Amino acid sequence: MDLTTSYLGLPLCSPVVASASPVSMTLDGVRACADHGAGAVVLYSLFEEEVRAREVADLLLTEAHEHSFGEAQGYFPEAPTVSFGGARPYLRHLERSAAAVDVPVIASLNGSSPGGWTSIAASMESAGAAAIELNIYAVPGDLTVDGRVVEDRHLEILAAVKAAVSVPVAVKLSPFFSAPGAMALALDAAGADGLVLFNRFLQPDVDVEAQRVRPGATLSVPAEARLPRTWIALLHRRVRASLAATTGVESGDDVVAYLLAGADVVMTASALLRHGPAHVGTLVDELSAWLDRKGYASVAAARGVLAVGADVDATAYERAGYVRALRDAQGRYGRLPS
Numbered sequence: 001m002d003l004t005t006s007y008l009g010l011p012l013c014s015p016v017v018a019s020a021s022p023v024s025m026t027l028d029g030v031r032a033c034a035d036h037g038a039g040a041v042v043l044y045s046l047f048e049e050e051v052r053a054r055e056v057a058d059l060l061l062t063e064a065h066e067h068s069f070g071e072a073q074g075y076f077p078e079a080p081t082v083s084f085g086g087a088r089p090y091l092r093h094l095e096r097s098a099a100a101v102d103v104p105v106i107a108s109l110n111g112s113s114p115g116g117w118t119s120i121a122a123s124m125e126s127a128g129a130a131a132i133e134l135n136i137y138a139v140p141g142d143l144t145v146d147g148r149v150v151e152d153r154h155l156e157i158l159a160a161v162k163a164a165v166s167v168p169v170a171v172k173l174s175p176f177f178s179a180p181g182a183m184a185l186a187l188d189a190a191g192a193d194g195l196v197l198f199n200r201f202l203q204p205d206v207d208v209e210a211q212r213v214r215p216g217a218t219l220s221v222p223a224e225a226r227l228p229r230t231w232i233a234l235l236h237r238r239v240r241a242s243l244a245a246t247t248g249v250e251s252g253d254d255v256v257a258y259l260l261a262g263a264d265v266v267m268t269a270s271a272l273l274r275h276g277p278a279h280v281g282t283l284v285d286e287l288s289a290w291l292d293r294k295g296y297a298s299v300a301a302a303r304g305v306l307a308v309g310a311d312v313d314a315t316a317y318e319r320a321g322y323v324r325a326l327r328d329a330q331g332r333y334g335r336l337p338s
């Protein structure tokens, strides 16, 4: 079975990719994903805040030296009060990971505002990143900031990262734009080599007994794949950028559904946290068995079979699907005994 695919211009042995998560925080985790058939591994994120902390630390050191006198040779600048960020250990881990496996290791840079911090992407490239995944995670809590400003910020951050590196850059984006498709087209036109759909927002819960907001990361369920799958089916062949699916991949069928919608690669994080990195092998085997059973000789042959055709009016198509689903539900639930 030919499972090869191309993502961000990189040839991959398989379309199943380990998404950014704590699984890749150890070398063993990275190796296990690759050994079990992942086409690529996206490392956990380096955060803007960590890079900025490092910038501030460097600045404090420089300023302290500037104010010291020549005769005060034994003088050491006071240690900066900010904590050192994770940039240096991240880059070390990236370098080791890239050297340890045969598949591409993609570095993840996670931030929300334009600025000099994005130049760390160049160090990621030097450390062996085959590509950069730029996770722009911003909840526009300032209620006076309008959508266009948020969108422009995405393009500005992308431009800064693209200018810093020569490796491909993918953007992991939010589904919460008023027109996610237009945002995808704008990022595509601005040179994004890939679009990762979608960022999964970690929404806090409420502990009603303690009357407290309870933050925390929950793992996904397959039903959550419907939203990114809808947009992948719409964007397939409408953008030049590669399409990566992320969210809700638990079984081989979930991988297949994303490929049929038109994804170039299918990422998984929650399932690896639940079952361990060896689960990559299960997903690859189940995908392979499905392709075989359905008479496809390759992943490429199945890709996009259920995408929204280029000649279809996508707005009308989605509206028709919505109305049909509600009519079905009315038929089914409208007859329930009261």
Ligand SMILES: Cc1cc2nc3c(=O)[nH]c(=O)nc-3n(C[C@H](O)[C@H](O)[C@H](O)COP(=O)(O)O)c2cc1C
Pocket: 019, 020, 021, 022, 043, 044, 045, 046, 108, 110, 135, 172, 198, 199, 200, 217, 218, 219, 220, 221, 246, 247, 248, 249, 267, 268, 269, 270, 271, 273
């Ligand atoms: C515990 C946990 C940690 C994560 N860490 C990161 C991260 O560092 N960077 C990132 O871009 N995404 C991160 N993600 C998001 C995943 O990469 C993925 O996009 C999301 O969980 C949806 O995929 P899934 O349904 O397979 O989990 C994390 C997800 C989880 C559950």
